[in-house]
Amino acid sequence: MRDLVIVEATGKVRRMEALLREAGINADVIATAGHIADNPAKLSPIALTSDLRETDYRFRTDRRELLDKIRSSAARADRIFVATDDDQEGDVIAHDVARLLESRNDRLQRVRLRAITSQEIKQSFLEATRDGFAANACAGECRRIVDRAIGATFASVGAVHALPVGRVQSSALISIAESPPTVGSFGVELEGSDGGIYRCDLPVRSNEDFEFGGRLVDALAKGEVEFTGMQEVVVPVAQRWNYEDVVAEIALRMHLEIRQAADAFQTAYEEGYVSYPRVRSRSVSQDAVELAYRLAERNRCGFSPALLKARDDSGGEDGAHESPRPGLDDLLLGRPLSMMGRSEGVAVLIGRNLLESGQERTLRRVEVSALGRDVVLENEVSCARAPWRRSRSEPGYHPLPTDVALLAYLAEKGMGRPSTIVTHVDKLLSRGMIAREGYEMGLTPKGLACADRAKQIGFTAETSRRMELGFAAGESLPHVRAKAILTDHGLIGPVLRMASAKRHEDRHDAAPSSEHNF
Template structure:
């Protein structure tokens, strides 16, 4: 029997049943997420001068269970999530069973359906320490930043502080204008969208949506196939249309994945493999929409996962809001995928004539120029679910967390696996009011936070550096590659960040590497118990 190791207990039964259908004799064991942890408190950073996480300890119960199951398994296949966090857990699993199974395999599941699982198993590769470098490096850097700059009344973090700086600089709005103008050819009207940010505001927006705009003429046209959305796109749509928080949207997508109803939900790709596109096209055909799989954008070569897509029957005709959160999210994703497999003609309008029109109605030249510069467009082509062919001008009020999520995605703050938690944490701190203006607390935190961390470009640059270790990070046998990578990143930070972080760990002497199995006294303990049991005399009933 083989042992499959995953993260989420909820996914175990789904995968176990699926493996049985595919003919595998397998046991599925869950790690329940990260089973090696640093202390929750930041009072002690737990990182030494050479960037070693000496306070990182494993859960003895989970480790014992993994080793016990590995002892009786023919092969060990690690199928933790195929993202940076899953790669960290995969290497931790490999480390704690390496004396039992020195060469476990790594399987990256794109979805929990028969075809996807079979494909993933056929593409299994050895577990790689290099894959864990990004996640381990990020954990070191983020903990150092949190411990180094936070105070009892001030929380500083690489992503959260960058969000605060981004909101202060961008001055976003919960209001969004949808403006509509008739077409001179009598066809579908032209539409333009814009948030109510400078030179617009809520008052200007309300005046603009009340106008009867003059007719506009066609300026240009092109053929388009809208690409599938990545996780952030799907989450923004769910928050906007289903009145969910980003964390609720993220959790709904994760739960759907774990029960085999959605492909991997933490994808940064806006594209699909050929095989996945074909399966999606067939699913949509059964739902009543013809979709050409060859028109669905291919994922980038470096992309591991396909864009999120539903698995199994999906309802495309009912309003998604009536289907509940989980099925509503699936329906929204599927509706967008219909367009991704079809060709549309996108036309843009000549809108320069709006400038004199708007100034004659009392709008400032800046507002008039901004409205004329918007992307006035319309589409023609095959039908798709939820289509609104004749929209009207309106002022839409969005959830603040939807706006912040959208900004985080565009600024490369965080990752698909962390967007929901970051936005939820930010919103819980009462740093902005219901119109997205900084509160007194928000302004105080802004004034006391490191200026460098308020710049989202610094956070994005750190993220990129975590994911791109240099080759020399793997050359020192006395150190781990993530330690070397973290040290390089800290040294490259601006002085205002680098110097406090270096001082924080300077007093912690370098620690030697610690074998987690030996540290817990588990080396071959399970094997010894089995051997002792097998060597003991068998029980023989005595005759009377």
């Protein structure tokens, strides 16, 4: 018996082949290297019918050799496992593979890998499913239709109010103009009468915030504050990281740009060092709790599993995932990052966070009123043991790199997805939309003009986030859901006029399903 396993990234192929052999699965592994089908690169014509069905979504001609290889390998395979990434983009690619191999759908099974390790592969292949390819791809296909409709309609040459950037970036620009991102923190210290050092980090979003930090330091030194309360609390050392948190920490700790950090995270996943990366969930699985136990024993750390949030299995893409965790349980977490390779360093950072999420510390909090604001300062009374140096607040101003600050901002606002958010940050910066002067981040004249045009069309700071919720809601077909979303946001009229004006008689009303279509 010879099987075929289809993955998404070429970097997974060799490791998958080796682990499949260990698991007793005799299989060839082929990577799609991303999407195998797409709409036309040009936005004109719109390539949508009046009911928003795609007319030119086709298998890519530049992938003809790869598609032939997949077909020929599938013809020889007893079973075909589609193991593209476990996210909406991966579901779209899996559906395209199913369409490509339409005549062999009886052999197709969907595999969802949480990590590229021997144990996960065995478990995931046991849980493979035979149906749901089209239904699972619905959210991603709906997003594709909406984004094309918006781009083709409002970015067209000659439009009264052309939209120079897409759905996510338009909302981001409006949001930044209305509510600027945090660009750094101002650390403040106070020596208490008990001899403890009380600290706080004030977020800095403006020159006024920075000036307040300096004035607060002076007020504390002169005793010109009012103490309004004190309490002692026991809290976790850290909260679990999600995708954006990990990328930001890699960038800061390893002195990388966020694109390099995201690539390092993906490579660590493909090499089996960490679990599936592109997740916004902060919950953990029972497997992660057991791994944390083993890591704690190996590194002689305290650990309390009750502090970890149990995974939410109630539904939804994020609910089906756990937050990133190490793929290895023998990591030495106290070693300096400079003494290890990048992938191992990523795993060590995530391993430290996993354990810190299950450790307690006791804080004594002092509440003060100063300069018209209420401020809370904290003194760490006790903390669970760890063999690595923990980060802590230091006095003075600490700026964030612009790309890290933007990444955190978009994630906080629910804009973009883990698979696209770094690209959105890159484009906002490379297109000259963002200005940073002093202790503030805002928009350049170009960015302000784009934000104004987006608002004239009907976009708000909430448009992107609300549309994301709509993509994943309901059970309707992608084009039906897309039309409802555009209607809800007051954008359907111009889109339908564009679709009617640009439709050609020789266009089909549906996406191709034949395996012979290119």
